[in-house]
Amino acid sequence: MAQADEIIHQQTRLKIMATLRAIPQGEWIEFARLKAILQATDGNLGSHIATLEGAGYIAVNKDFVGKKPRTRVALTRSGRKAFAQHIEFLRTILDAAASRHGDREGTS
């Protein structure tokens, strides 16, 4: 049975993972663009990214475009797998609730 992932489940981190999951595998998204999509502040987003990076769920790449610094992030293979398992866990809860609801209707 799928397990809950407490690192991913926090609301902002859940949205970060979902946003990265929608990008083709192997592609990166710039920090500034992620911030705009999630409407988060630099500090808030930075701390959640550090947590996800620490768990090995996302990779962070810092480089320069000309003289301008650029930070990009992408989902790792283990992040993709953990996110899929967390979604499965959420669906399991809904399925179990639907099944309980069906049982009650069947016995009444």
Next chain:
Amino acid sequence: MMLSPKDAAGALRDIEAAQARSAQLHGYARSSPQLVLWGVLWVIGYGLNDVFPAYSGAIWGAVVPIGLIAGFAALRGTGHKVGWRYGAVAVTFVAFFAAAFFILWPINPKQIAALIPLGVAAAYVIAGIWWGPRYVTTGIAIAALTLAGFFLLKQHFFLWMAGVGGAALILAGIWLRRA
């Protein structure tokens, strides 16, 4: 970790909304340089076409391959995965228009120059129905400007497409980038 069905449903809704928005904005970012590039090529292609109408075939025979190669390079340069789909889309467009002109022949250069942007506009509207309203707006704008130029400014149609059509594509590209 204990979650109620209501919490689980809320989390799944958040995931779905974030994924949809991310995919849409990623698509806009991917399309933006292509629109700017083709806008510049329209300015050059239609501009040359206006000055040298007898050389339409040679002009577009050079501009279209340059656009396809530059478009491919632009996508690779921005880190987007391109794969075989880019080539497949290009072949589909070329094959469609070749077949359409073959069926409609004889067809004059201005009709050819109007039909191609209308085909591109239709593709943008169709893409927008699935992947984002800004594509729909872009497609409708291209179609409206093409038809306006074709019917109202027939004598200066190439010039109109160079200036107004090309500029519209460039602006649409910038607009998608800023989404």
